[in-house]
Amino acid sequence: MTRQMTGAQIVVQALKDQGVDTVFGYPGGAVLPIYDEIFKQNDIRHILVRHEQGATHAAEGYARSTGKPGVVLVTSGPGATNAVTGMTDALLDSIPMIVLTGQVPTFMIGTDAFQEADTVGITRPCTKHNWLVKDTDELGETIHKAFHVATSGRPGPVLIDIPKDVQFATGTYFGTEPTRPWNYNPQVKGDSDAIMDAVELIERAERPILYTGGGVINSGPEASRLLRDLAASTGFPVTSTLMGLGAYPASGKAWLGMLGMHGTYEANMAMHDCDVMICVGARFDDRITGRIDAFSPRSRKVHIDIDPSSVNKVIHVDVPIIGDVANVLSDILEAWRARGARTRAAEIEDWWTQISGWRAMKCLAYKPSPTVIKPQYALERLEALTKDHDRYVCTEVGQHQMWAAQFLHFDEPNRWMTSGGLGTMGYGVPASVGVQIAHPEALVINVAGEASWLMTMQEMLTAVQYGAPVKQFIMNNERLGMVRQWQQLLHGERYSQSWSEALPDFVKLAEAFGAKGAQVSDPADLDDAIAQMLAHDGPFILDCLVEKHENCFPMIPSGKAHNEMLLGEASTDGAIDTSGAVLV
Amino acid sequence: MNALALKKGASSKSAYNLRDPHAERVERHIIAVLVDNESGVLARVIGLFSGRGFNIDSLTVAEVDHLGHLSRITVVTSGTPEVIEQIKAQLGRLVPVVDVHDLTVEAPHVERELALVKVRGTGADRVEAMRMGEVFRAHIVDTTLESFVFEITGAPDKIDTFIELMRPLGLVNVARTGVAAITRGPGKLERERGHG
Numbered sequence: 052m053t054r055q056m057t058g059a060q061i062v063v064q065a066l067k068d069q070g071v072d073t074v075f076g077y078p079g080g081a082v083l084p085i086y087d088e089i090f091k092q093n094d095i096r097h098i099l100v101r102h103e104q105g106a107t108h109a110a111e112g113y114a115r116s117t118g119k120p121g122v123v124l125v126t127s128g129p130g131a132t133n134a135v136t137g138m139t140d141a142l143l144d145s146i147p148m149i150v151l152t153g154q155v156p157t158f159m160i161g162t163d164a165f166q167e168a169d170t171v172g173i174t175r176p177c178t179k180h181n182w183l184v185k186d187t188d189e190l191g192e193t194i195h196k197a198f199h200v201a202t203s204g205r206p207g208p209v210l211i212d213i214p215k216d217v218q219f220a221t222g223t224y225f226g227t228e229p230t231r232p233w234n235y236n237p238q239v240k241g242d243s244d245a246i247m248d249a250v251e252l253i254e255r256a257e258r259p260i261l262y263t264g265g266g267v268i269n270s271g272p273e274a275s276r277l278l279r280d281l282a283a284s285t286g287f288p289v290t291s292t293l294m295g296l297g298a299y300p301a302s303g304k305a306w307l308g309m310l311g312m313h314g315t316y317e318a319n320m321a322m323h324d325c326d327v328m329i330c331v332g333a334r335f336d337d338r339i340t341g342r343i344d345a346f347s348p349r350s351r352k353v354h355i356d357i358d359p360s361s362v363n364k365v366i367h368v369d370v371p372i373i374g375d376v377a378n379v380l381s382d383i384l385e386a387w388r389a390r391g392a393r394t395r396a397a398e399i400e401d402w403w404t405q406i407s408g409w410r411a412m413k414c415l416a417y418k419p420s421p422t423v424i425k426p427q428y429a430l431e432r433l434e435a436l437t438k439d440h441d442r443y444v445c446t447e448v449g450q451h452q453m454w455a456a457q458f459l460h461f462d463e464p465n466r467w468m469t470s471g472g473l474g475t476m477g478y479g480v481p482a483s484v485g486v487q488i489a490h491p492e493a494l495v496i497n498v499a500g501e502a503s504w505l506m507t508m509q510e511m512l513t514a515v516q517y518g519a520p521v522k523q524f525i526m527n528n529e530r531l532g533m534v535r536q537w538q539q540l541l542h543g544e545r546y547s548q549s550w551s552e553a554l555p556d557f558v559k560l561a562e563a564f565g566a567k568g569a570q571v572s573d574p575a576d577l578d579d580a581i582a583q584m585l586a587h588d589g590p591f592i593l594d595c596l597v598e599k600h601e602n603c604f605p606m607i608p609s610g611k612a613h614n615e616m617l618l619g620e621a622s623t624d625g626a627i628d629t630s631g632a633v634l635v
Numbered sequence: 636m637n638a639l640a641l642k643k644g645a646s647s648k649s650a651y652n653l654r655d656p657h658a659e660r661v662e663r664h665i666i667a668v669l670v671d672n673e674s675g676v677l678a679r680v681i682g683l684f685s686g687r688g689f690n691i692d693s694l695t696v697a698e699v700d701h702l703g704h705l706s707r708i709t710v711v712t713s714g715t716p717e718v719i720e721q722i723k724a725q726l727g728r729l730v731p732v733v734d735v736h737d738l739t740v741e742a743p744h745v746e747r748e749l750a751l752v753k754v755r756g757t758g759a760d761r762v763e764a765m766r767m768g769e770v771f772r773a774h775i776v777d778t779t780l781e782s783f784v785f786e787i788t789g790a791p792d793k794i795d796t797f798i799e800l801m802r803p804l805g806l807v808n809v810a811r812t813g814v815a816a817i818t819r820g821p822g823k824l825e826r827e828r829g830h831g
Contacts, residue, residue: 175679176686180730183674200730234671235730360724363717 053225058187058218059084062151065194067094068227071122073113073488074098075106079126080166081153084218089124098488098517101509103130105481107137107208108507111146112485115468116443118271120147120201121485127153128166131212132173136475138208139177143472144294145269147206149197150178156216157185170212179207185214187222195227196235204237205358206269237357241374241382248370249329249353250387256327257398258405259287262310262339265294265471266332266356268464270376275464277380278331279303284384285394288406290318292333294471297461307406308415311339312607313453316414316616317406319605322347323613324405330354332376335365336472337634345612355379414605414618415457424574426451426526426597430458430498433524436581440494442466443486447479447503450532450603455498477506480523484510487519494522494585501527501554501594511564514590522584523592528599529554536602541609557594566590609634659715663692664739665746665816666723668708671731672698679729680708689722690714693748693791693813705733711814736824738816746816750794751776752785756805764804771797782807 100106110121131152141148155164197209282305289299290310308315328350352368362371417427445468446452470478483497534549561568571580692711699707738744777784
């Protein structure tokens with residue numbers, strides 16, 4: 052069904068045809084025609100953020116918590132450049148996002164016009180793909196193709212740059228169907244020989260582990276269900292990356308906790324000593340592997356990934372399976388069951404005994420305090436008081452993020468929204484707003500450090516404007532905690548620029564935003580303070596003053612192997628040599 | 636001790652060392668990339684190489700199928716076998732890339748490069764340059780009383796040799812196209828499209 056419309060009308064119509072209900076954005080000169088069309092309709096809700104970076108992170112929060120792509124609309128020049136951080140964040144964490152940017156009119160491109168930037172040039176390395184649309188007739192199809200690219204294969208952010216004259220001009224809208232083939236159809240079904248190789252390894256494994264990641268969540272709820280089925284049917288232990296938390300339930304029998312730099316002792320030791328590793332939708336990131344040449348030296352490795360470039364990028368694997376996680380897991384289960392669903396149960400039993408020994412180390416234990424709120428304690432109480440809620444958790448980046456991953460437990464996918472790959476401080480406030488917009492009735496908490504939180508705090512006004520009752524749980528140590536920890540362990544305790552001598556009064560700040568705030572410093576008052584935060588029917592900032600110099604353990608120091616973890620303060624002396632210090 | 640004062644190639648067990656060019660055998664590969672001829676596609680391919688620290692020894696690009704909007708990019712690159720595999724995988728995931736073929740491993744192939752070589756001289760040097768040109772089957776495409784421009788095609792090492800021979804005879808400058816390559820025999824590579 053072709054229709055004649057203006058470019059701006061095509062944008063809004065194409066978004067509606069894609070089922071978009073929410074757009075996060077900020078107007079400006081080069082997108083005024085599109086904002087005019089948004090004004091004239093009620094199907095798409097526009098959320099006005101306070102900074103374009105906030106729009107991108109809010110869209111990420113929306114996408115990560117719903118599985119649907121997040122949509123962003125910003126203006127040319129600074130509007131586009133401010134969105135770069137969020138696009139890069141979405142690229143590294145494989146989050147589907149569509150960013151629409153205004154551009155100066157086509158006849159002014161290249162003249163250094165007001166608010167002109169080479170947006171497609173700047174964003175080429177931080178998007179999965181991008182387009183500059185110079186012809187109104189091509190606008191509709193480009194938008195539909197952008198949704199296809201953003202959501203197929205390994206998801207990611209895409210950008211469409213739309214000059215203002217293209218928005219004003221009248222052109223033809225062709226609907227959602229391609230007028231010519233799109234040539235982008237990533238492989239979703241795994242190779243059957245590789246699947247049989249994986250099945251054989253499952254049958255023969257004596258010390259197996261399932262190492263799962265964000266790919267399970269990106270694949271959709273069916274992938275999480277199949278993962279649980281596989282773990283339950285085989286009795287294999289499960290660990291996950293930061294991105295994959297919730298795909299397998301933290302309350303599950305086979306759960307070892309998160310792995311990696313700040314993962315649990317049992318998860319990392321099991322990774323190191325396993326004989327069969329099945330990597331499901333994870334990418335052997337440097338936070339996971341530690342020292343490469345000592346990574347799981349005796350295991351045969353299966354790697355399920357939808358992106359061929361993830362395979363053998365960092366770690367050589369024996370059985371690569373290119374495909375969608377749900378599709379491949381389903382085929383593996385079917386083939387394994389067809390051959391009799393065999394495992395080496397007795398050996399796996401012994402393996403579990405060994406794992407129980409590692410668990411007995413109680414690697415997450417910390418020294419409690421009657422006078423100061425330990426950050427771990429704060430999160431334990433937050434977990435206890437919120438676990439029965441319909442809960443979504445965002446974080447900022449740093450120590451608090453790692454503690455949240457350790458002490459909060461997720462039994463479902465899409466409940467944990469954190470900046471993993473890029474590690475973007477300032478992610479959490481806007482992300483929590485985006486999550487709350489998508490789930491108005493749910494409890495949405497942003498576990499934050501005060502330093503990260505300050506980077507995008509203006510998005511509190513977005514929360515207030517739209518009545519999004521986000522709970523900002525700030526663990527305030529008046530430090531850049533993770534930076535301080537590294538300076539302590541690696542730079543001779545020279546705390547260069549890692550503490551804030553000026554911080555706002557967060558309670559007054561909350562009031563100034565039109566929200567509500569409270570401060571708590573005594574462990575005895577913590578439960579009441581959390582209860583007050585939960586009871587408040589609106590956005591809330593809890594300024595939780597915590598121990599200033601707590602370090603996050605366990606920790607695999609840079610340049611060390613999984614079996615060389617630091618378990619607490621006593622183990623840190625000389626633990627990291629100078630060759631490790633050069634790593635990040 | 637300064638943590639950053641590490642000796643190059645020293646004992647750091649870092650992921651960054653994976654691509655240490657001295658650690659493993661470096662191979663030269665010719666990779667043919669068929670792409671949708673859309674705006675910015677060349678920048679995307681080049682940006683991939685520079686952004687991920689891969690080498691480009693030469694690169695040629697031109698449209699090969701006008702109706703199908705297809706261009707063929709021939710990249711000559713070098714790296715360890717792992718890096719070459721990674722280059723191909725990274726190229727393959729670019730949205731406008733239709734097909735990636737490593738001619739070096741996939742099939743017998745012909746590779747050719749064209750060079751324009753300007754030589755200035757008189758007397759015996761001039762005569763010697765012209766004689767060498769004949770030996771190498773170079774065409775003279777421009778001449779003055781004191782100069783020649785030779786057009787020479789061949790494999791890159793033949794061109795290298797010719798240029799070295801011209802150096803003492805009055806070499807002025809050189810323009811080279813970079814390598815174009817194609818499989819031998821009547822067939823196409825699997826999935827290879829266009830006029831390939």
